[in-house]
């Protein structure tokens with residue numbers, strides 16, 4: 569008996585496979601949208617760039633969140649002298665006595681009208697600056713996602729995507745295709761997701777691996793899309809060779 573192909577499937581199977589492929593396709597697009605929206609503004613520039621990816625995992629170690637804000641979005645609210653004062657305090661280790669004498673007066677004068685704890689409660693993106701502790705919490709070096717968070721995200725991704733790939737690949741096995749191309753397309757997304765997640769950890773260590781994250785993520789998408797489109801097309805449009813001859 570010949571190998572089983574999509575044209576050997578009954579209508580129930582075709583409907584089931586198609587519905588699953590469409591669902592996974594939509595799910596993947598949602599994942600991409602979320603990825604874009606949540607990473608886009610990491611480096612302060614609109615659009616998802618390699619820098620956004622690097623800063624997600626590696627952080628921005630050239631400074632603290634407070635210094636980054638004072639040089640970036642908050643620079644309009646502070647004079648150069650006052651900023652130098654706060655940056656010097658950050659560089660000196662940020663102790664409490666120097667905070668009370670040099671930093672707090674500036675913050676009270678320049679920042680508190682917007683950064684009170686009431687405002688912070690009302691708007692999630694405004695950090696409160698009304699105490700030593702709250703300012704101090706913005707004075708730590710930004711080192712990106714923590715290892716624990718990465719492990720958490722890794723296991724969710726590996727287990728979840730593994731099952732999705734099993735489902736899509738199981739259907740794709742019925743496609744009529746050059747066998748070597750088929751083996752490669754089945755193996756490719758599994759390799760890509762492992763490389764992608766491995767590269768998250770490497771990027772935490774060296775931001776250059778952000779390129780690996782993006783490349784392997786792209787390969788995962790390409791392989792999944794290829795499996796979905798080839799399967800979907802063959803389910804509904806591929807006729808067995810014999811039938812082609814009969815109709816010719």
Ligand code: HEC
Pocket residue numbers: 633634637638641642645646675678679680681682683693694695697706
């Ligand atoms: C006119 C209101 C206003 C003033 C004055 C102001 N800020 Fe802000 N600040 C905001 C708003 C709104 C945000 C959140 C949106 C954003 O990040 O642009 C913010 C965000 C921040 C952040 C968080 C940035 C991040 O990493 O997400 C820091 C830190 C900060 N401000 C520090 C300061 C300091 C220090 C001063 C005083 C020199 C100051 N701000 C003065 C309105 C203000």
